[in-house]
Amino acid sequence: MGPPEVFSLPVGDLEPFLDRKRYSAFAMSQLQLPSFLSEVLRKANDFVPSVAGSILMDRPVERGDTPADTNLYFVAAFGPSASALLGKNLRADRGVVGHVYRTGEPYLMADPESDPNFYPKFDEDHEFRTAGVVAVPVRIERTVCGVLELLNRSDGMPYTDRNMQMLEIFARYTSISIENLLDAQRATEMARRDDLTGLYNDRFFHHRLSEDLIRADVTRSTVALLFLDIDNFKSVNDTHGHLAGSQVLKEFGYL
Known part of the structure; x- marks a missing residue:
């Protein structure tokens, strides 16, 4: 057998x-x-x-x-x-x-x-x-x-x-x-994540973007990028510290 x-x-x-x-x-x-x-x-x-x-x-x-x-x-x-x-x-x-x-x-x-x-x-x-x-x-x-x-x-x-x-x-x-x-x-x-926010870092972003661009080229589909601009973010860091700023970024990351 x-x-x-x-x-x-x-x-x-x-x-x-x-x-x-x-x-x-x-x-x-x-x-x-x-x-x-x-x-x-x-x-x-x-x-x-x-x-x-x-x-x-x-x-x-x-x-x-x-x-x-x-x-x-x-x-x-x-x-x-x-x-x-x-x-x-x-x-x-x-x-x-x-x-x-x-x-x-x-x-x-x-x-x-x-x-x-x-x-x-x-x-x-x-x-x-x-x-x-x-x-x-x-x-x-x-x-x-x-x-x-x-x-x-x-x-x-x-x-x-x-x-x-x-x-x-x-x-x-x-x-x-x-x-x-x-x-x-x-x-x-x-x-591939930021220590303070837990969000994906730029290393992961560029890797993922490259993958998506290649996939879009092969499948003849489209890729879209969405940018979020946080007004007065610098003042949050200056007033409350970078930990508070990281928390703000983390909250936006949940969106």
Whole structure:
């Protein structure tokens, strides 16, 4: 049996899952994230051959007060109907995945019919028969942000504690790489914004303008620039100081 075909959401669809804050510099670009997630599943499957597997993540801005209000999205998967799963969601109060997400603890399921965390409707909806699951949490610093799972060992045997420990290694690797990506995004964002106002600086302006001009030339469309002149702005700085002036610019930037 050859390596499984692993599917991952494209870069644009992965952005909502990276809307997180990481306080602490780097190594993987955002464009590499889909292939990275796919590679994690491939390697996990190499060490623990399975019929199916997936990585699910929450969207920080959508996280609710309770698990029932939070959805976990399939961001990478392999196995039957893997491509159809991408972007689909599962409530965080359901199934083994939800249990791991809520508790932050790895989990082995050997007998679905007697396991209280088994969610049979997922099998029914996707014409799949779950015989066993091993799932581990994926963290950003100390916060669980997703779950890495494998389903149905290829040899038909139940998953073992050794399999779970192996999967935890891949989950930690995934966590560290996502943390590095967040560091890189934060550094990039800081480089193109003014420290005092938080507004985009002239470096970003010229870069974005160049992109828009090139795009307009290729698509034969138009580009418009809007200038705002703030009357008596110098007197604000002179009277109240540059911090007050920065606040004025910040307020105008919200317009």
